[in-house]
Amino acid sequence: MNGAQIFETAVLVPKWTVSPPESFSLLADKNGTSLKTFWIVLHSIHELTFILAIVFCWKLAPIRNGLLILFAIHFAVRAWTLAYFAPNIIDFQKAAETPGAGENLLSRASLWQTLNYVRVGIYIAISIGLIPLCIKLFNLRYK
Secondary structure, three states: OHHHHHHHHHHHHHHHHOOOOHHHHHHOOOOOOOOHHHHHHHHHHHHHHHHHHHHHOOOOHHHHHHHHHHHHHHHHHHHHHHHHHHHHHHHHHHHHHOOOOOOOHHHHHHHHHHHHHHHHHHHHHHHHHHHHHHHHHHOOOOO
C-alpha cells in the first residue's frame, strides 16, 4: 500500500494538480487515471488484515496494545481521508467534466497535495511502527 501511495504522490498527483481544471481530466473516470476501485479494494484488504492481526494477537498484550494504537491512528487518517480527500477528489473530477466549475481550484489542489504529503507520511509511519511489533512477535518463545 505504501508503494502505491508513494507512486501516486510522486507521479500522478503532481500531474493533475499542475494546472486545474484542465489537468483534472486525468482524474476523470471515463478516460483518466481514476484509482477509486483500486484504493477501495486495497484499503479493504489492508484493514481486514489489520483487524485479523489484532484478533490473532489479542492474548499477547504488548503486541495487541501496539496494534490497537497503530490501528487507532490508521482509523483517524482513514476518517480524514473520507471527510476531506475523497470529497475533494470528487469535486475535482466534476470540475474536469464541467468547464468553468469550481472556485479557487489551484489553491484547493495545492492544499490537497500538501496535506496528502502529511497523510502519506503518517501511513508510512504506521507501517514502520509495525516493524518492532513483528520483531517482538517473532522473538516470543512458547513454553
